[in-house]
Amino acid sequence: MxxxxxxxxxxxxxxxxxxxxxxxxxxxxxxxxxxxxxxxxxxxxxxxxxxxxxxxxxxxxxxxxxxxxxxxxxxxxxxxxxxxxxxxxxxxxxxxxxxxxxxxxxxxxxxxxxxxxxxxxxxxxxxxxxxxxxxxxxxxxxxxxxxxxxxxxxxxxxxxxxxxxxxxxxxxxxxxxxxxxxxxxxxxxxxxxxxxxxxxxxxxxxxxxxxxxxxxxxxxxxxxxxxxxxxxxxxxxxxxxGRDVSRFYQRTSTPPTIDSDATPILKVTDLVVPDHPQHKVSFEIHAGEIVGMAGLVGAGRTELLRCLFGVTPPVDGDIQIDGTYTPIHHPIDAIKAGLGLVPEDRKEQGLVIDFAVEPNVSLASLKAHAWLGIWIDRQREQVEAAEGIKDLRIKTPSADQIVRYLSGGNQQKVVLSKWLVMNPKLLLLDEPTRGIDIGAKEEIYRLMESLAESGMAILFVSSEMEEVISLSDRVLVMHEGHLTGQVSGGDINEASIMNLATGIQAVS
Missing domain, CATH: 3.40.50.300 (P-loop containing nucleotide triphosphate hydrolases)
Known part of the structure; x- marks a missing residue:
């Protein structure tokens, strides 16, 4: 040397x-x-x-x-x-x-x-x-x-x-x-x-x-x-x-067949998000669909998800859940309507980082499962945490482990488990695999597929093009707060998505 x-x-x-x-x-x-x-x-x-x-x-x-x-x-x-x-x-x-x-x-x-x-x-x-x-x-x-x-x-x-x-x-x-x-x-x-x-x-x-x-x-x-x-x-x-893993995830399930008369789980009409008041956004999502949302940084995807969940109430527009007009002005309204949100920043917005796994899993369901709406049902809390650890394969020594000491992928699984306890109709995922490794990503992909097969609707935001292409039944594309179009089936490819993401209108 x-x-x-x-x-x-x-x-x-x-x-x-x-x-x-x-x-x-x-x-x-x-x-x-x-x-x-x-x-x-x-x-x-x-x-x-x-x-x-x-x-x-x-x-x-x-x-x-x-x-x-x-x-x-x-x-x-x-x-x-x-x-x-x-x-x-x-x-x-x-x-x-x-x-x-x-x-x-x-x-x-x-x-x-x-x-x-x-x-x-x-x-x-x-x-x-x-x-x-x-x-x-x-x-x-x-x-x-x-x-x-x-x-x-x-x-x-x-x-x-x-x-x-x-x-x-x-x-x-x-x-x-x-x-x-x-x-x-x-x-x-x-x-x-x-x-x-x-x-x-x-x-x-x-x-x-x-x-x-x-x-x-x-x-x-x-x-x-x-x-x-x-x-x-x-x-x-x-x-x-320690094993061979294919370069990109391959979905095993097929997109659901949507009846033209079927009532969508979510229907958004002329929704105005505070961050982009000049645009009105409209779209719908049906049961069993995995819908990706693509766009460049600053396109307004996160802001839209936060608006749907009531973190920032909409300026105008209508939201229907299962065909019923549902005003959502607060996350409590969204949770009551059957929505769950896994935020982009899991540590600051999705977890109480210095709490153990068990109370984090039960956070969203405390009131729903409390005795007389007042006392925490400790036994149920323990059961839900144990089931979440088993079903999502959360790597933790026990349910008493402080979440701060878990890896990023396992922290994300704790956030997901928190919402799955509520059995939501629609799960909103904002950058669900950001900062986690390829093995944990594959587990989350399989979980998304399984939830969709059970009838849950999933709307997810991702900045990874391969993730959007390989997982989505349809892709909604945004540019500077405007929904420029959507692609589905064989049209889901990088070229069509990037055209829309850079502001080029869809050709219907």
Whole structure:
């Protein structure tokens, strides 16, 4: 090994245990200066725990970390930063009410005569923004920027501490295609400057395009290392799950036959969503259908689902459930009408993250199943949690496990279980597989099929084209708050969907 190939970072025998969960066991890997090392694995493989240890958020139980061949202690975030390690979380850690410059130097403000030197902060921030190609004023409020631009602010912030090792956790999960391409350009530029990147993503096509090497984790242990010429989708998947998995999910069920006289489960007529008051949206969904909703970032899909569920009441329009006009001004109205919503942000909106599995499963049904509408039926709560764990194959030591310590895929299953207890007529799913691994995705796909076969109607939003194409009986496509059209049957393909998603009207 030459001097230039000597690892910048070495992880040796790292172990970490949580109550009832072995997160990491004897994990080893290294990072060479100026390379993109991708870290992949199913949810629960230990990726997040490993990154938190490297960033000083959590201590390891065993093992050591070396920088430039010397053992280091990363007992807290500041010690990690002193070693040039920065972590950009999937959920960006920025203050939207502060300027870009203030965010970049938050907590590390240079001072002059005992006062914060605002001029120095703006000047230095401008240089870091230029380095990542973000052409905005340092005085711009972060809350006024798109998610993609906020991502660049996070990278500029990392550069301001002379980062040598940049850890990126699912950095493209909320970005448009154009923003993804810009991010890739920045990552390559940083690599060329000698910065090492640890890149975590479930989007394996990104890994194929970007990574110099791939380290694979499975069940908290090393499952393989792929060099550049070995990085393929199938090679990564087989090491992640320990078996061969087909590239895209193949549906086994056939679309339901809809009688022209059948009453739809959901009929929306001239619905006006507050975020897009200039457009009226109309569509219907029948029992047993899986209807996908496609569109580019900002198309208004999430806003529509939140409106249907009463999170943001509609400005105008009618909603019919089973042929009955049903005003929905609050989630309670939606739940009474037989609707359930699995939100895009499961941690903030779908779960009480520091509660156990059992109370999370029973959250939506507490009032419906309470004795005399007052006292919680503990026995029923236990039974429902046990059934949810069994039926959805939730990997947890017990129903008493705190949800925070479950993997993303298993957290998503807890959210789904919460609604299945209510046996809804219509299940609304917003990015149901965002941030979860290929194995957990397949389980959720099979669950969606099974629910549709039982007669439940499903409306789901997804930004993954393959997911929309492979699962949907019909696809509704939105563009800037407007429903531009729908495709079904053999017309469900990328070209027809993208034409509608970019504003081209459907040809009936």
């Amino acid at each position: 030459t001097e230039t190939q000597r690892p910048l970072l070495e992880v040796q025998g790292l172990c970490k245990q949580f109550p009832g969960v072995r997160a990491l066991h004897q994990v080893n890997f290294d990072v060479i200066p100026g390379e993109v090392l991708a870290l992949v694995g199913e949810n629960g493989a230990g990726k997040s725990t490993l990154m938190k240890i490297l960033a000083g958020v959590q201590p390891p139980d065993e093992g050591q970390i070396l920088i430039d061949g010397q053992p280091v202690s990363l007992a807290n975030v500041n010690q990690a930063m002193d070693q040039g390690i920065a972590l950009i979380h999937q959920e960006l850690n920025l203050a939207g009410n502060l300027s870009v410059a203030a965010n970049i130097y938050l907590g590390r403000e240079p001072k002059r005569f005992g006062l914060i030197d605002s001029r120095a902060i703006r000047s230095a921030s401008a240089q870091h923004l230029q380095a990542v190609g973000l052409q905005v004023s340092p005085d711009t409020l972060v809350g006024d920027l798109s998610i993609g631009r906020q991502q660049m602010v996070e990278i500029a912030k990392a550069l301001s501490i002379d980062t040598r090792i940049l850890i990126m956790d699912e950095p493209t999960s909320s970005l448009s295609q154009g923003e993804v391409e810009r991010l890739f350009d920045v990552v390559r530029s940083l690599r060329d400057r000698g910065v090492s990147i640890i890149y975590i993503s479930h989007r394996l096509a990104e890994i194929e395009e970007l990574a110099d090497r791939v380290a694979v984790l499975r069940d908290g242990e090393n499952a393989g290392l792929l060099e550049k010429d070995q990085i393929t989708h199938d090679a990564m998947v087989s090491r992640m799950v």
